[in-house]
Amino acid sequence: MLRPRRSSAPQPFGTSGSHPSAFLPSLPFNPSEPQPPVAPTRLSGIYVFPVEDQAFVQIFPSALGGYGLYACRPFAEGDIIIQENPLVAVPCSVELEVQGLEGVEQVESAVRSLGYAELETFWSFGQAPFYGPCPTTAGVFKTNFLDLLPDEEPGRSGMFRFASRLNHSCESNVSWSYFEDSDTLFSVATRDIGVAEELLVNYFPGTSTSKGLEKEEYLLRYYGFRCGCSECTEDQ
Numbered sequence: 001m002l003r004p005r006r007s008s009a010p011q012p013f014g015t016s017g018s019h020p021s022a023f024l025p026s027l028p029f030n031p032s033e034p035q036p037p038v039a040p041t042r043l044s045g046i047y048v049f050p051v052e053d054q055a056f057v058q059i060f061p062s063a064l065g066g067y068g069l070y071a072c073r074p075f076a077e078g079d080i081i082i083q084e085n086p087l088v089a090v091p092c093s094v095e096l097e098v099q100g101l102e103g104v105e106q107v108e109s110a111v112r113s114l115g116y117a118e119l120e121t122f123w124s125f126g127q128a129p130f131y132g133p134c135p136t137t138a139g140v141f142k143t144n145f146l147d148l149l150p151d152e153e154p155g156r157s158g159m160f161r162f163a164s165r166l167n168h169s170c171e172s173n174v175s176w177s178y179f180e181d182s183d184t185l186f187s188v189a190t191r192d193i194g195v196a197e198e199l200l201v202n203y204f205p206g207t208s209t210s211k212g213l214e215k216e217e218y219l220l221r222y223y224g225f226r227c228g229c230s231e232c233t234e235d236q
Helices: 104-113 115-122 137-144 215-222 230-235
Strands: 003-006 041-043 046-047 058-059 069-071 080-084 088-090 158-160 172-181 184-189 198-200
Touching: 088 104, 088 198, 104 137, 137 158
Parallel strands: 003 172
Antiparallel strands: 041 046, 058 069, 069 198, 080 184, 088 158, 172 184
16 A cells, blocks of 8 residues: 655655656657646645646656656656545555455445546556456555555545556655645655656655565565666666
């Protein structure tokens, strides 16, 4: 499960440090072309850029496997790249293990209530091989959800249109912050991000993985990929 930082008010974020140049494939758009003019707003000292027209982010196949989210314009450290409510959410924590039934019925009920466009978005997400060869509602949700209130009971779990597309890297350039009052997740740049650079988040910021698994085993089992950062690739 992915765990965002929980906060009570938006605030600037610190840098994650140096980051090597990522492998960036050719994108199916021309970032040098003028983007639709969208005026940023100001929120507690941070510029907020609307993404309703997807002017600033692009979903595209990732060099890490599957799909990822790429920047269509530069972002400075502290910029809020995405501000969104869950596509699907359930008022409990969801067990990753396939045999764990907690929350599964609520997930299936929540997905059944989606409209056609939301359902199309939900089923566009991948499912880790751990959950079986054929996509299921529970498998897709478990592969892509965020544990929004990990320290509370019964908790809250959500899957997001954009944030759930972010791949993991130990050398991330994005962090998450969740605001319970508005049920809103912010994806914030933790360093300067260039055009056509993949947006990456650390699934385990300052914590060990759950289930007592090593990081690589955990990523492979529950997400179906390996970390592509320089430290992890040197160890492979």
